[in-house]
Amino acid sequence: DAKTTQPNSMESNEEEPVHLPCNHSTISGTDYIHWYRQLPSQGPEYVIHGLTSNVNNRMASLAIAEDRKSSTLILHRATLRDAAVYYCILRGGRGGSNYKLTFGKGTLLTVNP
Amino acid sequence: DARVTQTPRDKVTEMGQEVTMRCQPILGHNTVFWYRQTMMQGLELLAYFRNRAPLDDSGMPKDRFSAEMPDATLATLKIQPSEPRDSAVYFCASAPLSAGANNEQFFGPGTRLTVL
Numbered sequence: 001d002a003k004t005t006q007p008n009s010m011e012s013n014e015e016e017p018v019h020l021p022c023n024h025s026t027i028s029g030t031d032y033i034h035w036y037r038q039l040p041s042q043g044p045e046y047v048i049h050g051l052t053s054n055v056n057n058r059m060a061s062l063a064i065a066e067d068r069k070s071s072t073l074i075l076h077r078a079t080l081r082d083a084a085v086y087y088c089i090l091r092g093g094r095g096g097s098n099y100k101l102t103f104g105k106g107t108l109l110t111v112n113p
Numbered sequence: 114d115a116r117v118t119q120t121p122r123d124k125v126t127e128m129g130q131e132v133t134m135r136c137q138p139i140l141g142h143n144t145v146f147w148y149r150q151t152m153m154q155g156l157e158l159l160a161y162f163r164n165r166a167p168l169d170d171s172g173m174p175k176d177r178f179s180a181e182m183p184d185a186t187l188a189t190l191k192i193q194p195s196e197p198r199d200s201a202v203y204f205c206a207s208a209p210l211s212a213g214a215n216n217e218q219f220f221g222p223g224t225r226l227t228v229l
Contacts, residue, residue: 043117043204043220044156087156099144099163099208101218103156 004088009108012078020073020107022088032091033064033071036101037084044087044103047073083111115139117221119205125227131193134224136205137186145188146206146218147173147180156204162188163210195228202226 005023012018024033034049048055048062050071055062061074075082087106091099118137126132138145147159160170165182173180177196182188192199202225206218 043206043223044218045220046217049217099146099161099168100158101146101156102158105155 004090004104006086006088006104006107008105009110011110011112012075013112014080015077018075018078018082018109018111020075020086020088020109021070022072023070024088024090025069027068027090028092030092033062033068034089034091034101035060035062035073036087036089036103037082038087038106039081039084047086049091078109078111080111080113083109085109115219117205117207117219119203119221119224121224122222123225123227125229126195127229128196129194130228131191132195132199132226132228134190134203134205134226136188136190136207136221138188138205138207139219140186141209142207142219143185143210144208145182146208147188147190148204148206148220149201150204150223151201159190159203192226195226197228200226200228 032049032051035047036044037047038044048057048060050062050064063072085106085108087103089101120135143164145162148156149159150156159173160180161168162182179191202223204220204223206220208216208218
């Protein structure tokens with residue numbers, strides 16, 4: 001599986017934007033970039049995913065570098081509820097492994113009031 | 114609001130006892146996953162079912178773990194006999210099947226298992 005690299009932790013202030021980086025230099029052409037987050041004492045929840053173009057949804061935006069070797073999850077205005085571990089995951093676009101979510105250690109985001 | 118449900122939420126048992134964890138996937142979802150989370154290993158996939166058939170259980174210790182889907186509304190994960198190293202939070206997730214299969218997985222709240 002292609003590997004992702006994320007900072008262990010990041011800190012933000014409430015109401016400010018947060019940019020969570022992810023490096024995936026060995027990404028293949030058919031790999032989708034998925035982001036999940038895990039709030040304390042809860043199961044992971046889907047945030048967003050993309051292939052080549054930037055994506056927006058109600059939770060966040062995903063900015064994908066032109067060479068696809070890195071991406072950034074953007075929370076436009078962090079709230080205390082956004083404090084969680086954020087996982088950047090590559091999923092194969094074809095073949096038997098495309099169902100799999102392989103979680104790394106993720107980035108622990110702390111949001112200060 | 115459709116959710117994956119898991120029971121029990123917490124289970125404390127003694128080494129050697131059988132443990133059964135249950136999961137009700139979201140209605141209409143035909144792919145079910147079992148994950149385990151520990152401090153040391155993080156989140157790891159144990160097994161995966163599609164249309165109730167096991168497709169990949171390579172992440173599961175075969176000698177003591179078994180996973181089944183008796184029907185479309187119930188998935189079970191059994192450990193027999195349980196050992197202290199099985200202590201973890203076990204998550205079930207479900208997803209709808211689609212042609213691209215690049216769909217969102219919906220996770221349950223987890224079962225926290227403690228084996229003494």
